[in-house]
Amino acid sequence: MSLRNQTATLRELIIRAKTIYKEHRESKEEADFFGTVKPFADEMDAAADLWEQEALLFLQEHPQKYVHAAQIVQAADNARRVGAYAHFFDTGKAKFIQSADSALYVLESLDNCIEE
Numbered sequence: 001m002s003l004r005n006q007t008a009t010l011r012e013l014i015i016r017a018k019t020i021y022k023e024h025r026e027s028k029e030e031a032d033f034f035g036t037v038k039p040f041a042d043e044m045d046a047a048a049d050l051w052e053q054e055a056l057l058f059l060q061e062h063p064q065k066y067v068h069a070a071q072i073v074q075a076a077d078n079a080r081r082v083g084a085y086a087h088f089f090d091t092g093k094a095k096f097i098q099s100a101d102s103a104l105y106v107l108e109s110l111d112n113c114i115e116e
Contacts, residue, residue, distance in 0.1 A: 003058055004114050006051040011107050013044050014079055017086035018100050024089040031087035044083025052076035055110055064113050067106070075106035 001009075020040070024031060031037050055072045078099040085091040 001050075003051075003054045004111065006047070006054055007107050007111050007114070010047045010051045010079055011104060013047055014082055014100050014103055014107075017044065017082045018097070020086040021082075021089075021091070021096055024087055025093070028089055037084075037087045040086065041080075041083045045080050048076040048079040048083070051079075058110075058114070062113070067109050067113055071106050072110070075103040078103040 017040075052072060052075075055076075056069055059067065059069055059072065082096065082100045082103065085096060
């Protein structure tokens with residue numbers, strides 16, 4: 001899978017996590033940990049791990065002016081955090097949204113670099 005596709009996949013997962021979070025915050029419904037939370041978090045972890053490795057390789061081969069390795073590592077960590085906490089409505093809203101949006105920004109920035 002290309003880095004571009006991995007970036008799109010991770011972006012979709014983060015957007016899905018934001019939707020899940022919003023729904024659980026409104027409904028105050030507890031999620032089934034092993035049936036719902038863990039599979040989604042595992043999927044996010046796997047996508048973030050793969051994307052992080054490929055993105056760091058891309059930056060080594062094609063250094064960028066505005067996207068750096070530290071941002072890639074942080075975006076992957078934010079994606080993992082978002083995947084783990086999406087189903088818990090008592091997670092702090094500001095921190096959750098900030099983590100998700102930060103990761104999305106780096107994904108978009110990297111995607112623009114790949115495009116060029």
